[in-house]
Amino acid sequence: MADLSPIDLQKALKGADYPASRDDLVSLAKRNGADEHVVQMISQAGTDRFDGPDEVQKALFGNQ
Template identity: 40%
Template structure:
């Protein structure tokens, strides 16, 4: 990932996600919501673990 994603933009594409959610659920939700490739790529680059909240996803993207 070349630069950190805007957490507000990312969360816009993850609006229907039930947490906890793993990386693949986040990627699928983003694709289903029509997220641009850079957002999908950023989510694909996350560690393959369970995220318990939107905040946890935003923090992981900021790393």
């Protein structure tokens, strides 16, 4: 996951309305023109629903 930056994630999820499902975030990332790797990482997140961007960050990056 080292090649996925928090900035790339923020760009991919620009305009997200929370709470959001993982599928909603994947669709949004695609609409925002996110790199396929970013889309894949979101789609493989271990959580089905996110209450906010902090939860997405934790799911993808852990407690860095």
